[in-house]
Amino acid sequence: MKKILIAAAVVAVGAGGYWFNQQSEEGVSQSNEVLASVPADTPIFSGQLKPFPIKSYINSMSQSYKTYPKEMFAELEQSDDAKAKFFVSLSKAYMDSLDSGQKFVTTFGLADDIKSYFYTLGLLPVLKLDVQKPEAIWALLDKAEKDSGFSHQMKTLKGLSYRSYTLTDAGDAEPIELLVSQQNGLLTITLNASMLAEETLETALGINPVTPSLADSKVLQDIIKAHGFSNEAVGFVNHQELVKAITTQDGNLLARQVTAIFAQVGEDPLLELRTPECHSEFTAIAANWPRTVFGLNSVSIEDNESSLDFSTVIESKNQTFLNALKSMRGFIPEYVKNSRDTVFSMGLGIELNQLVPALTAVWDEMLQPQYQCQVLQEFQQEMSGQSPAMLGMFTGMANGVHGISAALIDYKFTEQAPGAQGEPSLESVDAIVSLSADNPSILFNMVKPFAPELANIKLPQDGSPIDLSHLLPLPPEYGISPKLALKGKHLVLYTGDKAEIVANKLADEKVDNNGLYSVYLDYSKVFAPIFSLAEMTGEPLPEEFSMMKDYNMQVQMGLDINDQGIVFDSYMNNKAAPGGE
Numbered sequence: 001m002k003k004i005l006i007a008a009a010v011v012a013v014g015a016g017g018y019w020f021n022q023q024s025e026e027g028v029s030q031s032n033e034v035l036a037s038v039p040a041d042t043p044i045f046s047g048q049l050k051p052f053p054i055k056s057y058i059n060s061m062s063q064s065y066k067t068y069p070k071e072m073f074a075e076l077e078q079s080d081d082a083k084a085k086f087f088v089s090l091s092k093a094y095m096d097s098l099d100s101g102q103k104f105v106t107t108f109g110l111a112d113d114i115k116s117y118f119y120t121l122g123l124l125p126v127l128k129l130d131v132q133k134p135e136a137i138w139a140l141l142d143k144a145e146k147d148s149g150f151s152h153q154m155k156t157l158k159g160l161s162y163r164s165y166t167l168t169d170a171g172d173a174e175p176i177e178l179l180v181s182q183q184n185g186l187l188t189i190t191l192n193a194s195m196l197a198e199e200t201l202e203t204a205l206g207i208n209p210v211t212p213s214l215a216d217s218k219v220l221q222d223i224i225k226a227h228g229f230s231n232e233a234v235g236f237v238n239h240q241e242l243v244k245a246i247t248t249q250d251g252n253l254l255a256r257q258v259t260a261i262f263a264q265v266g267e268d269p270l271l272e273l274r275t276p277e278c279h280s281e282f283t284a285i286a287a288n289w290p291r292t293v294f295g296l297n298s299v300s301i302e303d304n305e306s307s308l309d310f311s312t313v314i315e316s317k318n319q320t321f322l323n324a325l326k327s328m329r330g331f332i333p334e335y336v337k338n339s340r341d342t343v344f345s346m347g348l349g350i351e352l353n354q355l356v357p358a359l360t361a362v363w364d365e366m367l368q369p370q371y372q373c374q375v376l377q378e379f380q381q382e383m384s385g386q387s388p389a390m391l392g393m394f395t396g397m398a399n400g401v402h403g404i405s406a407a408l409i410d411y412k413f414t415e416q417a418p419g420a421q422g423e424p425s426l427e428s429v430d431a432i433v434s435l436s437a438d439n440p441s442i443l444f445n446m447v448k449p450f451a452p453e454l455a456n457i458k459l460p461q462d463g464s465p466i467d468l469s470h471l472l473p474l475p476p477e478y479g480i481s482p483k484l485a486l487k488g489k490h491l492v493l494y495t496g497d498k499a500e501i502v503a504n505k506l507a508d509e510k511v512d513n514n515g516l517y518s519v520y521l522d523y524s525k526v527f528a529p530i531f532s533l534a535e536m537t538g539e540p541l542p543e544e545f546s547m548m549k550d551y552n553m554q555v556q557m558g559l560d561i562n563d564q565g566i567v568f569d570s571y572m573n574n575k576a577a578p579g580g581e
Contacts, residue, residue, distance in 0.1 A: 034117050034128055034186070035215035037206050043242055043254055044120045045214065046235030046294070051113035051130075053301045055101035060306035060574050062552050083167065085148030093140055101303070109136025122245075122253035124196060126204045127189040134182040141180065152180075157198075158207050164192070174264065181205055195260045200253070226564060227313055229295030236293045243286040246270055247279035278373035288318040289565075297569075307573045316565040324361035325561045327354040329513040331402035331436045333490075335502045337518050340554065343525040345407035349515045352401040359388035400438035402489075402511050407432050409498045410525070413533040424536040426478045430496030432503060436511050440491035459486050463507055465500075468493075517559040524552040524575075550577040 038045060073088045097107035105112060109131050116129035131137060141163065145151050152163040162181035168174070177192040183206065190204045202208045214220060220234050244251035247270075249259045262268040273282070294312040301307075316322055330349030339345060367384060371377050414427035437443055441459055448454045453471050460466070465483035474480050482495045487507040494503045527548050534541050552575040560567045 032215065033184075033206060033209075034115075036209040036213045037203055038117075038119050038214040039121065039203075039210045039253070040212040040214055040217040040219060041238070041241050041252055042119050042121065042214070043238050043245070044118075044236075046119070046233070047117040047220075048115045048233045049220075050232035051111075051115055052232065053113050054110060055105050055112040056301050056303050057306050058098060058101035058104045059303040060301065060576050061098070062550050062574060063577050082148045082150035083165075086144050086150035086165075089144035089147040090140065093143070105132075107136065107140065109133035120254075121200050121204055122257040124191060124200060124204055124257075128206075129187050131182060131185055131187040134185075134187075137180070137182060137187060157202060157205060160205055160207055162188075162205065167191075179205070195257065195264065223291075223293045224295065227293060227295060227311065228297070229311070230297060230299065232296065232299065234293070234295045236291045238291055240283070240286040240290055243282045247273050247275075247282050249274060251279075273373075273375060275373065277371075278375060281369070281371055281373045281376055288321075289314065289316050291315045304576045305574065307571070309569075309571045311570070312568040313564055314566040318365070320365050321362055322561060322563065322565070324358040324365070325566070327351065328358045329516055329561060331511045331513065332515045332518050333403075333405050333434060333436065333506060333509055335407055335432070335505070336405045336520065337515065337558075339407070339520065340522075341409065342520060342522065343408045343410060344519075344521050345405070346519045347403060347405035347515070348517055349403040349513070350401070351513060352398050356388055356391050359391065363388055398437075398443065401443070402436045402438075402513070404435050405433070407499075407502070409496065409502065412529050413536065415536045424533055426480075428496060429478070429480050430494075430498035432492060432494040432499040434487075434493075434503075434506060435491040436489055437491070438489065438511075440489060441486055444491055457484070459484065459491075461486060463487050463504075465503075515558060515560045518556065519558075520554070520556040522554045523548070524554075527551060552577070 035047070073092060079085060093107060097104045101112075104110070111130060111132040114130040116127070118125070118127050120126065141152070150165070152165050155162055155164050160181060160183060162179050165178040165180075167176045167178055174194060179188070179190050179192055179201075181188045186206065188205055190201075192201055199208065203210055219236075223229065223234055223236060224231070241252055241254065245254035245258055248255045250256050258270070259268075262270070268274070272278070292312065292314050295310060297309040297311055299308055328351055330351045332347035332349045335342065336345040336347035363383065367380055369376075371380060409430035409432065411429045411431075412427045413424050415424050435443070441461070444454075444459060448457075457466060463485055465485040468482040468484055472480075472482055480495050482493060483500070485492050485494075485503060487503055488509065489511045490506045490509070492503045492506060494500060531541070531549055554571075554573040556569075556571040558567075558569040560569065
């Protein structure tokens with residue numbers, strides 16, 4: 001069943017994905033029928049508010065990303081479960097449609113550019129997206145029914161007809177239905193259960209608008225303005241509404257639905273949280289951490305290439321907490337933070353002098369309130385038995401450190417010379433590791449007593465490298481010749497000419513506090529030498545690995561702190577294989 005769920009999730013993401021996108025205040029404020037049906041206090045929302053070029057996006061994906069192992073659905077296809085076969089049919093149709101952007105939009109009856117929305121009405125998930133040819137959706141579902149023997153019922157609610165698929169087994173006390181409706185070019189996919197009020201279903205199907213709605217409020221505009229997101233899409237998780245659901249029985253729609261479920265079960269596992277004290281104190285915490293929001297910083301979609309730069313922010317109004325975390329920010333060098341020229345790079349920026357004081361400030365802030373809620377009291381008791389001050393024992397020797405980073409810049413294999421014996425070998429490696437500190441030479445001298453082989457090494461202060469090959473007696477055919485050097489405020493260990501260029505640039509790079517963490521990976525550069533090696537040896541690669549041959553994708557992720565909260569940055573770039581649509 002896991003594969004079915006994964007495939008169904010892929011369908012949802014593919015149809016409604018790209019909820020990260022740009023958005024101007026003007027674009028958000030335009031009231032439309034979808035936002036008018038979304039309550040302003042919805043716990044979860046993500047919306048594509050300007051048309052997204054789904055056809056071009058599919059074309060820009062590498063063929064490897066669109067391919068799936070033939071045996072992926074084999075086990076489920078042999079199942080006697082009609083529901084499983086139904087979702088297998090839909091999932092295969094989705095995977096097969098990824099061959100090209102045109103096939104994708106034709107299969108699902110979409111326009112080349114679409115809007116999509118996902119949100120919840122309490123527990124009830126709702127997915128909506130633009131459809132240009134409704135008949136394509138019905139044909140797709142009809143085929144899945146024919147393939148599986150799983151059928152629907154036609155139902156009507158206030159004049160709106162929709163398909164209902166019962167997901168639970170016959171005789172289950174609480175049947176759950178999958179609903180599919182189309183109206184005025186808008187496809188709606190949602191669920192229904194007997195515990196849900198009819199007016200909730202009416203809202204989900206777009207029959208009745210709500211007040212106040214997201215169309216009425218300025219929630220989306222405020223998010224975009226506060227975080228500088230661009231003007232096509234935005235999303236959020238509302239922590240304050242989630243807290244109401246956990247700590248009250250009827251504080252919002254989600255709370256009422258959860259209470260109804262517990263009533264049917266005959267037990268309320270949230271009872272100890274649903275006290276006046278817990279409600280008041282958790283509400284105060286949620287006011288300091290109101291939402292997690294996400295949106296695009298930039299986007300570029302063409303048939304042969306797509307790029308997305310988006311951020312997720314855990315918002316915080318607790319300046320004591322934020323200031324403590326910001327004081328920990330360290331240095332991440334340019335070759336990690338902004339480079340697109342490496343196979344893999346990673347940087348950890350930590351101001352070690354501030355690590356213990358910052359964590360202590362956070363600790364004290366969490367222990368300071370005198371909570372009456374038993375759950376929070378127990379949490380504080382566990383925290384009070386520990387202290388981050390103990391970390392000082394381990395960080396004291398590394399005072400002045402601002403960060404450590406590493407990168408694999410390039411690597412390649414070579415065939416043996418004609419007549420030579422043996423297998424292809426590693427021809428060259430370009431890699432670098434750097435430690436950034438106020439005085440890296442002092443740190444190096446402090447390490448010497450723990451590494452006797454370094455005892456006689458004296459680092460030139462002019463940045464000249466020392467060859468460490470004698471300390472690492474690697475075979476010459478590996479192409480690794482490690483060198484150690486001081487480059488300004490950086491202690492650098494590297495091998496290879498390309499790495500030496502990066503190391504030399506570090507000498508002029510100013511050490512400032514610019515982040516906490518960054519990692520970058522170029523899939524094409526990872527796999528290209530491996531496929532080259534396979535060709536040299538003649539060894540066949542597993543099918544799963546061969547599927548990655550034209551996988552041309554670059555990914556970068558980062559973690560930082562700003563005045564708005566904790567920020568997770570992500571960048572993705574896809575390139576279609578040459579000769580694709």
